[in-house]
Amino acid sequence: MSSTPDHTPAAVDYVIVGGGTAGSVIAHRLTADPDVTVAVVEGGPDDRDRPDVLTLRRWLGLLGGDLDYDYPTVEQPRGNSHIRHSRARVLGGCSSHNTLISFKPLPSDWDEWAEAGADGWDAAAMDPYYDRLLNNIVPVDEKDRNAIARDFVDAAQAALGVPRVEGFNKKPFHEGVGFFDLAYHPEDNKRSSASVAYLHPVMDERPNLRILLETWAYALEFDGTRASGVRVRRKDGTGELLTARREVIVCAGAVDTPRLLMHSGIGPRADLEALGIPVRHDLPGVGENLLDHPESVIVWETDGPIPDNSAMDSDAGLFVRRDPDVPGPDLMFHFYQIPFTDNPERLGYEKPAHGVSMTPNIPKPRSRGRLYLTSADPSVKPALDFRYFTDEEDYDARTLVDGIRLAREIAKTEPLAGWLKREVCPGPDVTGDEELSEYARKVAHTVYHPAGTCKMGAADDELAVVTPDLKVKGVDGLRIADASVFPTMTAVNPMVAVLMVGEKAAELLGGDAR
The missing domain is CATH 3.30.410.40 (Cholesterol Oxidase; domain 2)
Structure with a gap:
């Protein structure tokens, strides 16, 4: 569904790719200003009126089902090659799919990011963002x-x-x-996911927020060196170009964010050329530094x-x-x-x-993996080599x-x-x-915490994909805000860190807009 009529013009201030954990936060915060227009592109359906999604106790039944992108792992010589990496295909993203175990990252997690070149992301700077979260995080x-x-x-x-x-x-x-502390409502076992906390209260109330459900973003559009929009395809096969007057914000997660960048010509030159993808910007770190727990x-x-x-x-x-x-x-x-x-x-x-x-x-973990494309066809799943x-x-x-x-x-x-x-x-x-x-x-199995594939770092870090303001290096009008920007893995479950990345991204965007 869309929260505005079908005749809404395709040009908006911000296009957000991914209505998941961070994307929900950013959409809520930006559209609090009625003069700012936002379109959210979400590949999955609405999670409202979906007890199979909203009931936390039913999380295990979502894995491998129709709301799961279900990415395979390439051969792991020292590990288990049969691991399926669940990624949620539903509004709220993986916060609508996971166990909602909610840890505020430890100070040492943030300080490690700062030491890795993410200036301004140290514990003292990040601590206030936890208190802004709208999720109902409570002990079991x-x-x-x-x-x-x-x-x-x-x-x-x-x-x-x-x-x-x-x-x-x-x-x-x-x-x-x-x-544990969980993001849930104990009285009825309902999730307090990113969509429940940030989108449900406003998605039918704000005419400046457009949500395109079951819509797949397959390529970024450019005007010179500036990302000017996103090409999308709907479930019925029809397409649309969404134009961003200010910025495109990619929040598609640690798998689909680097996937979208590479299909748009942003990534390791040799890899893209080998697949016949025209290189728009040689950025060798895209897909590298694949992390997991x-x-x-x-x-x-x-x-x-x-x-x-x-x-x-x-x-x-x-x-x-x-x-x-x-x-x-x-x-x-x-x-x-x-x-x-x-x-x-x-x-x-x-x-x-x-x-x-x-x-x-x-x-x-000290092992580092890599995500890469095997085809120039955007519908073909990327290869995930975690090198466990x-x-x-x-x-x-x-x-x-x-x-x-x-x-x-x-x-x-x-x-x-x-x-x-x-x-x-x-x-x-x-x-x-x-x-x-x-x-x-x-x-060995996974707890579904892929991260790090578009890591944040200093401007002179050759493998950094975004700078500490979350801007993609060498491209104007394009930011990333999701687990792919993690320079290193948090010691704790990363969902709250992703929510906090969303809160900080919204602040950065608001500050730049002003």
Whole structure:
């Protein structure tokens, strides 16, 4: 649907590509000025009146479905080559698709960005943007705190001596265990996604906001060196040129933002020329620096069914700092109240009728991947090569081995131990470092945090795609605001960081317009 009549002229002040996590924020903030006109291009449908989307507890059913772009991974010699990278095809983007675990980035995350050349993005500068967020970010409600998740928290605290955290966003932490903060409404388990918080209240109230749903942006339009608009194709096959009088803002995410740039002739010259794509601007960093939070899994069968009250089946977690010289946590666990055996089953493991999982996760992975095109046809999915577990020191793989060992310590500690019947995978007989590493890498999966493919950096950084004002280097009238601009990965789940990128981008745009 469109929030304005069909005769709305195609020329607006700003065209935003992507009605997802950051795009929703920017659209809301810019159109608060009734004299500013904005068109949002969103490839997916409306999320209103969609209980399958708006009910947080139903998130797992969205993966791989009709609202998922579902990007495959290229062959991973040291990892799992069967990982499917879910990217949401719906208003609100991945905030309409994920578990809405909401962490304010740690000060060390922002300061690392500043050290990498993102001047003005240090912790002191970024902290105020968290308080501007409109999402309802609250700790998991008491009624949603499953008994076995409570016992996991107690057991982890007893086994590892980490502090119990009540409200991870109250102050910075190095380690701790507790229930997460979620962007949701506990009374009805409704998402407080970017679309719910930023677009639903205004999309039918502001005539200066036009939202084009189920519309795909396939190329940027240029007037000389200036991005002047976006070419789009609707679901019915018809097309349109949207002209931006001021700027085009690309918020299509870490996969589709570099994809759009490269199909528009902005990217590594040799790669584009090899595909016959005319090179408009040689920008070698587009698609490089692909980041993710890979994790493995260890699964236990429980003695019987566990209580089914939950916000979204992974309501509690643990952070550990193994190395006292690093500023934040270097190992993380989600605790799943389900036997998460999708990848182990490929190795012959069986899924127990009742069970739980711990997923050792790498907060600061050292491997770096790459995204690239395989065709000049914009409808062909790009290749995602995460190069999992390829860092020279083998830090990433060793982190997962340490995680499995710590998970076993927690599992044999009361009160959690009383729930558990047996370790299903990898199984108690798998004990050596090499065996554990092979298992951990083969069953590794993603928590859907791709980032970094149009990284922000200093003007003299050859692989930086945007400068600290989010402007694409060498192109006028074009900015990027999404997870692709991350120079490095946040140690925590990145959704709140993307929301804050949106808030800062809106401020930058407002300031420039004035």
